[in-house]
Amino acid sequence: MAYETILVETRGKVGLITLNRPNALNALNSQVLAELLAAVEGFEKDGTIGAIVLTGSEKAFAAGADIKEMQSQSYVDMYLGDFFSGWEAFTRTRKPIIAAVAGYALGGGCELAMMCDFIIAADTAKFGQPEITLGVMPGMGGSQRLTRFVGKSKAMDMCLTGRMMDAAEAERAGLVSRVVPAGEVVEEALKAATKIAGFSLPSVIMNKEAVNRSYETTLAEGLRFERRLFHSMFALEDQKEGMTAFVEKRAANFQNR
Numbered sequence: 001m002a003y004e005t006i007l008v009e010t011r012g013k014v015g016l017i018t019l020n021r022p023n024a025l026n027a028l029n030s031q032v033l034a035e036l037l038a039a040v041e042g043f044e045k046d047g048t049i050g051a052i053v054l055t056g057s058e059k060a061f062a063a064g065a066d067i068k069e070m071q072s073q074s075y076v077d078m079y080l081g082d083f084f085s086g087w088e089a090f091t092r093t094r095k096p097i098i099a100a101v102a103g104y105a106l107g108g109g110c111e112l113a114m115m116c117d118f119i120i121a122a123d124t125a126k127f128g129q130p131e132i133t134l135g136v137m138p139g140m141g142g143s144q145r146l147t148r149f150v151g152k153s154k155a156m157d158m159c160l161t162g163r164m165m166d167a168a169e170a171e172r173a174g175l176v177s178r179v180v181p182a183g184e185v186v187e188e189a190l191k192a193a194t195k196i197a198g199f200s201l202p203s204v205i206m207n208k209e210a211v212n213r214s215y216e217t218t219l220a221e222g223l224r225f226e227r228r229l230f231h232s233m234f235a236l237e238d239q240k241e242g243m244t245a246f247v248e249k250r251a252a253n254f255q256n257r
């Protein structure tokens, strides 16, 4: 596929996707969604890829859904087209996706970053759900995911006032996993992704599935789910390899089996 709104490359075992609509601060339109899903699907199918990094530009990870695409839509257009439901496919990606965020991550941009498995932020990053300033509200998961990340008080503050959170506040609030100097954010994310890609892929996917399950179920069900997955790992050759390598004091050589 020829991509127009994103750049797609590989760095060793890592797939790197860069949002690339510089004239619109990487605003997310239908074409971006289609291309992003195609790129992610390609990396999912590629047996040499173990993790994915999603990034934007120095100025903007993404300044939201494309306001110009939405502006004249009617209720019926939105409802019958089930606008934004396509983004759910992105959240079903099994391989880990790290968001490397510099500059603005607003509205759909913040929501896209939160759909990733974790966020590494540049010290220039600014997160926000400013939809209220446009007379609407978050529509790609912001009211739900942001609340789970930062709690009700801060989520209400951000959704109701539309204010932005800087990187330091986002780290304190638990929205991002770490903050690094601007200019290092992609390298830092690639380093983390490379580390993940060196582990056993089945165990990586099961770890991801288990953490995500904690958002969807009760503690008792989640604990049972974790234990079942843990038990199943003893069917993996990589479990034997990982534990044998530890005992033999050598590096593990995982085969994704």
Ligand SMILES: CC(C)(O)CC(=O)SCCNC(=O)CCNC(=O)[C@H](O)C(C)(C)COP(=O)(O)OP(=O)(O)OC[C@H]1O[C@@H](n2cnc3c(N)ncnc32)[C@H](O)[C@@H]1OP(=O)(O)O
Binding pocket: 023, 024, 025, 027, 063, 064, 065, 066, 067, 068, 104, 106, 107, 108, 109, 111, 130, 131, 134, 137, 138, 139, 140, 142
């Ligand atoms: C998914 C939902 C349902 O949750 C909904 C949303 O995501 S709604 C969108 C939420 N995002 C916003 O409201 C942010 C909109 N952008 C801004 O407020 C500003 O662009 C800024 C503060 C991020 C940066 O300001 P500045 O440096 O002054 O740059 P601009 O001149 O404003 O922007 C440059 C260029 O990009 C276009 N742009 C920016 N954001 C969007 C967007 N979300 N959709 C479409 N286009 C966007 C902006 O219009 C400029 O282009 P031109 O008009 O000059 O051609």
